[in-house]
Amino acid sequence: MELKSNHSSPVLTDPIPVNNSRLGIHSNLLSYQQSGGSLSSGKYMTIPRKKPGKLEDVWSNGWLEAMRSSSPPRKRLIKDKDFNIEVAADDFDIAYCSWMIKYPSALKSFDQILKNAKNKKVAVFLDYDGTLSPIVDDPDLAFMSGSMRSAVKDVAKYFPTAVISGRSRDKVYELVGLTELYYAGSHGMDIMGPVSHAESGDHPNCIRSTDQLGKEVNLFQPAREFIPMIDEVFKSLVENTKDIKGANVENHKFCTSVHYRNVEEKNWPTIAQRVHDILKDYPRLRLSHGRKVLEIRPVIDWNKGKAVEFLLESLGVRDRDDVLAIYIGDDKTDEDAFKANCKYKFKTLNQVFRERNLGYGILVSSVPKESNAFFSVRDPSEVKKFLKALVTWKKFEKA
Numbered sequence: 001m002e003l004k005s006n007h008s009s010p011v012l013t014d015p016i017p018v019n020n021s022r023l024g025i026h027s028n029l030l031s032y033q034q035s036g037g038s039l040s041s042g043k044y045m046t047i048p049r050k051k052p053g054k055l056e057d058v059w060s061n062g063w064l065e066a067m068r069s070s071s072p073p074r075k076r077l078i079k080d081k082d083f084n085i086e087v088a089a090d091d092f093d094i095a096y097c098s099w100m101i102k103y104p105s106a107l108k109s110f111d112q113i114l115k116n117a118k119n120k121k122v123a124v125f126l127d128y129d130g131t132l133s134p135i136v137d138d139p140d141l142a143f144m145s146g147s148m149r150s151a152v153k154d155v156a157k158y159f160p161t162a163v164i165s166g167r168s169r170d171k172v173y174e175l176v177g178l179t180e181l182y183y184a185g186s187h188g189m190d191i192m193g194p195v196s197h198a199e200s201g202d203h204p205n206c207i208r209s210t211d212q213l214g215k216e217v218n219l220f221q222p223a224r225e226f227i228p229m230i231d232e233v234f235k236s237l238v239e240n241t242k243d244i245k246g247a248n249v250e251n252h253k254f255c256t257s258v259h260y261r262n263v264e265e266k267n268w269p270t271i272a273q274r275v276h277d278i279l280k281d282y283p284r285l286r287l288s289h290g291r292k293v294l295e296i297r298p299v300i301d302w303n304k305g306k307a308v309e310f311l312l313e314s315l316g317v318r319d320r321d322d323v324l325a326i327y328i329g330d331d332k333t334d335e336d337a338f339k340a341n342c343k344y345k346f347k348t349l350n351q352v353f354r355e356r357n358l359g360y361g362i363l364v365s366s367v368p369k370e371s372n373a374f375f376s377v378r379d380p381s382e383v384k385k386f387l388k389a390l391v392t393w394k395k396f397e398k399a
């Protein structure tokens, strides 16, 4: 969606996406109960246990395949899918090095980045989990280090900076704890951004509010009407997964997540089937896969990429030729941001970067994986080095 010309609601008029693979649900299930205008079926007021469906559903719709490949192993022993063998660290290093030819290190390419950043307005967008904080077993313990916090704080002194997370905005703010940033929670469906450039503020679902310091901000929540439905589904998910050891359900207000990182692999089909059975009753919700997490979110035309575009618009730089947007993230949902449109001919950040050097994505990954990003860094410690390098350059440039 192009922000400047479209001021209508991002809620899709057709609640059932044409591309059924987005839901990962068979097309025959999609004909099931279109709930029309009602956003809450009211079915789960007493939160009943669902009768289990057939396990074949989650095998055949690809959920289990996606769950298995959703997060790299932490030790460097990688399963080679084609040959069904474990690849040793040395071989893995070779694979990683050849992958880096396609996704060069943002640290090693820093001079090239600086050349492109010169005389441009740089805006920095950061994912949270796996980017600013390392991936850990308990989502409540995913803290960023003090040194990472001060690196982000310094970046925000010199560049407009936003954190864009799958978590609720309140939660990610609590974890980051910096008032200098803009925050977008729930995969970009809850944005607190600047008021200075009014066009994005004209958007429906955009209201004036105040931030933690009492400063005026724009609050943009395109999925507001889904709050009761998400709450209902959250409760149903909690009820229907409570007997699965290690399962953990989080409510992010505009979306909800079911974690299976701590669930024994033999129980993954069960957890997937339970989620699948619940989603069958909610055709206006869809599933996406994150790192050992099933993410349930509204079927609306909004994602982290749209959030980047919205913030660039709010900052008044989206249609400028002298902007350089940098997005750093590690997860599948960050791919939407790597594909975000700069206004220039509706090209993605990376297309524009290649042609006009206006923006790019940096993938955080210690294993080779396909991405829409332009550069890569290995892990959060390299993210920190990159952020510090940006600050040093700016300080030096200003001096």
Ligand SMILES: O=P(O)(O)OC[C@H]1O[C@H](O[C@H]2O[C@H](CO)[C@@H](O)[C@H](O)[C@H]2O)[C@H](O)[C@@H](O)[C@@H]1O
Pocket (backbone or CB within 6 Å): 127, 128, 129, 130, 134, 135, 136, 137, 138, 139, 140, 142, 164, 165, 166, 167, 250, 257, 259, 261, 290, 291, 292, 293, 295, 331, 333
């Ligand atoms: O967009 P993000 O900020 O990256 O948020 C995506 C999800 O991150 C969290 O889960 C992930 O990190 C956890 C802590 O390291 C880890 O235990 C889990 O396996 C990962 O999927 C968060 O808890 C989710 O709700 C977010 O959707």
